[in-house]
Structure formats: structure tokens, C-alpha cells
Amino acid sequence: MQAVNTKIMSEKINQKIAPTVAEPPEGVSGQGFFATSIEKAVGLARKNSLWPLPFATSCCGIEFMATMASHYDLARFGSERLSFSPRQSDLLMVMGTVAKKMGPVLREIYIQMAEPKWVIAVGACAASGGIFDTYSVLQGIDRVIPVDVYVPGCPPRPEQIIDGIIKIQELAGNESLRRRHSKEYEDLMKQYNME
Amino acid sequence: MYQINPDRDQLVVKKLTSQFNDAIEAHELLADMLCICVKKEVIQPCLLFLRDDNELQYNFLTTLCGMHYPEKQQLGVVYHLHSFVNNHRIRIKTATDINDPKLPTATAIWPAANWMERETYDFYGILFGDHPNLKRILNVDEMTDFPMRKDFPLEDQTREDKDDSMFGR
Numbered sequence: 001m002q003a004v005n006t007k008i009m010s011e012k013i014n015q016k017i018a019p020t021v022a023e024p025p026e027g028v029s030g031q032g033f034f035a036t037s038i039e040k041a042v043g044l045a046r047k048n049s050l051w052p053l054p055f056a057t058s059c060c061g062i063e064f065m066a067t068m069a070s071h072y073d074l075a076r077f078g079s080e081r082l083s084f085s086p087r088q089s090d091l092l093m094v095m096g097t098v099a100k101k102m103g104p105v106l107r108e109i110y111i112q113m114a115e116p117k118w119v120i121a122v123g124a125c126a127a128s129g130g131i132f133d134t135y136s137v138l139q140g141i142d143r144v145i146p147v148d149v150y151v152p153g154c155p156p157r158p159e160q161i162i163d164g165i166i167k168i169q170e171l172a173g174n175e176s177l178r179r180r181h182s183k184e185y186e187d188l189m190k191q192y193n194m195e
Numbered sequence: 196m197y198q199i200n201p202d203r204d205q206l207v208v209k210k211l212t213s214q215f216n217d218a219i220e221a222h223e224l225l226a227d228m229l230c231i232c233v234k235k236e237v238i239q240p241c242l243l244f245l246r247d248d249n250e251l252q253y254n255f256l257t258t259l260c261g262m263h264y265p266e267k268q269q270l271g272v273v274y275h276l277h278s279f280v281n282n283h284r285i286r287i288k289t290a291t292d293i294n295d296p297k298l299p300t301a302t303a304i305w306p307a308a309n310w311m312e313r314e315t316y317d318f319y320g321i322l323f324g325d326h327p328n329l330k331r332i333l334n335v336d337e338m339t340d341f342p343m344r345k346d347f348p349l350e351d352q353t354r355e356d357k358d359d360s361m362f363g364r
Contacts, residue, residue: 101335133350133357135342136334 039177046090046116047173048078050165053089055109058096060123063155072158077165086112091168092145097125098138110145111194115180118168119147122161124154146188203283204229207251214244230286238289239299245276245285246304253278253285256305259312261319265345268293270321274301291321300326318343 027036056064067074083089086109121141124130127150129139151164208222218237223230233241245253253276262271271290291298300323301308312323313332320341
């Protein structure tokens with residue numbers, strides 16, 4: 001037994017593990033420099049360092065805890081630093097049932113976040129009220145704040161939450177730097193009474 | 196399992212009827228617990244008597260909750276009392292007409308009734324006289340309706356996407 005174990009161990013130690021790096025965007029490269037458009041560079045930086053605000057209210061929050069844990073590690077995707085302060089985060093992850101009384105609080109949190117910001121609604125309750133079609137539950141957080149990605153499920157598996165984060169990364173990476181000043185965006189904010 | 200104590204049940208009924216005569220409307224044994232229906236005019240002195248009497252000593256208000264009887268057009272309150280000393284539980288019910296939903300408060304007798312009465316007001320609309328802070332506790336403050344009444348619809352009425360044929364209606 002002992003001999004077999006040391007053999008496997010030494011094989012593992014001698015294995016060369018190639019680190020994965022992000023794919024570079026299109027651009028012109030030469031000796032010691034790489035030129036690309038600023039949108040692509042900024043997009044690449046933003047998408048690989050999204051700092052989430054876990055607005056975990058319910059069971060989906062537990063699935064998020066599993067996603068952040070070592071087995072389904074979310075920190076691999078750059079979400080290493082979670083903050084509960086909206087002023088210091090990029091991505092608002094609403095996970096769980098939001099009550100009608102909680103709606104204005106969620107709106108305040110969203111308003112306090114600095115641009116650029118993205119919102120992901122994790123779970124059936126955040127997306128549409130879920131099975132709780134009742135007087136006390138907000139029937140989907142898109143009644144109070146604009147949402148970018150919806151992750152359905154009750155609760156969604158950690159793999160699905162990670163899939164949602166990858167979609168947010170695609171949005172963040174491809175976003176035009178002028179997007180937030182566009183008419184569409186301002187109309188959207190007007191719809192939600194946020195200037 | 197709650198042990199039924201028929202001697203103590205009879206003692207309570209005897210003492211209450213001797214004190215309050217016909218304000219005690221009915222009494223029955225419902226699911227192991229004695230349930231006494233009391234007229235709302237004497238509910239406050241009745242609860243005070245149950246708490247302070249030396250033989251009865253119902254010092255603990257376990258809970259109080261609202262009731263709605265649409266066929267009788269009545270709103271009511273049920274109090275669950277518990278005597279630590281004698282290990283005896285009892286249920287007291289009062290009712291009031293739905294068009295005049297006023298009942299006296301039990302906060303002066305047991306301070307725990309404060310939040311319980313706020314919840315009863317929030318969900319049934321029963322107004323408690325002399326309550327120190329009668330406002331909504333669990334629902335949104337601006338809500339105008341009372342959700343636990345039997346005529347309140349079960350589902351949120353602002354949804355447009357629920358297809359009746361898919362939901363078996």
C-alpha cells in the first residue's frame with residue numbers, strides 16, 4: 001500500500017500544471033506591447049473581477065453559500081471579494097424571496113451602487129415570486145429594480161448560479177462604455193423612477 | 196399529550212359563572228382544552244380575574260389570535276392562557292360584530308399582548324381600545340385591506356400572466 005501511494009504522489013508532484021489565463025481580445029501585438037481598443041481591455045478587466053453583493057434572503061442564499069465554498073468555487077471567476085456594502089460592489093445578486101416590505105430597501109441598495117452595476121435574480125422567488133403568489137411577496141424583483149440575468153430554479157444548483165454569473169460576465173465584457181448614457185438606458189431608469 | 200384535568204376545568208367554569216353570571220355564554224371541551232366563550236363587555240375583567248385569582252392563577256398568555264366567521268358576520272379573538280402553578284391551559288373566545296370591530300386590549304394585563312394584538316389588527320382589522328401602539332406589524336404600513344379575513348383573495352391580484360387553464364381552475 002505504502003509503495004503505491006508514494007508512486008502516485010510523486011507523479012502528481014512532477015505533473016506540470018499549465019495555468020489558465022483569460023483569452024486576450026483582438027488587437028495588435030508586438031515586442032513588449034499589445035494594442036487593443038479600450039472598451040475591450042476595460043471589459044476584460046471588469047468581467048474577470050466582478051465583486052458581488054450577496055443579497056441573500058432565503059433558501060437560494062444557502063445554495064449561494066455552497067457556490068462560494070470550495071467545491072463549486074465562485075472565486076475562480078474573479079468574485080473573490082464579497083461585500084455587503086453596495087458602494088463597493090458591482091454585481092447585486094438577489095437570492096431568495098423578497099417581501100413587499102423589503103422592496104423599498106432593495107431599491108435603496110440598488111440606487112446606492114455605483115455605475116457600472118449589474119443585477120442577477122437567482123431563484124424563482126426573485127425572478128417572479130416563485131410559488132408564493134400571495135399578499136406579502138413581491139412578484140419578481142423586476143417590479144422594483146432592473147434585472148440583467150435571471151437564474152430559474154427552486155433552488156438552482158450551484159452550477160446554474162455559476163452559469164448565470166458567466167452570462168453576466170459576457171454582458172460586462174461586451175458592454176459599450178457609452179451604454180449608460182444612451183437614451184434606452186435613461187428610459188429604463190425612468191420606468192423605475194430612478195434618475 | 197396534554198393531560199385533561201376535569202376537576203380543574205369544572206373549577207374554572209364554576210368560578211367564572213359565579214363571578215360573571217351570564218356573560219359566560221358557553222363552554223366546551225375542544226381537543227383536550229376547555230374553551231369558554233365570553234361576551235366582549237366583560238372580557239377585560241374576566242381576563243384580570245383569571246390572572247389574579249389565587250386558585251386559578253393563569254399568569255401566562257400563550258397567544259392571542261383573531262377569528263373571522265363570515266356566515267355570522269363576526270370577528271373574534273381567542274386567548275390561550277396557561278397556569279404555570281397548576282399546569283392547566285384554557286381557551287377564551289370573544290366575538291364582535293364585523294361592522295363594529297372594537298374590543299378592549301389585554302396589554303394592561305399581559306404586556307405580551309401588545310404585539311399579538313398588533314398582528315390581529317394587521318390581519319383581521321380588529322381595533323383594540325386603549326392599545327398603546329396599534330399599527331400594522333407584519334404587512335406594509337400603507338396596506339388598506341386585512342389579509343386573513345375569509346373574503347380576501349388568496350393570490351396576488353396584480354399578476355396578469357397566470358393562465359387559468361394551466362392552473363386547474
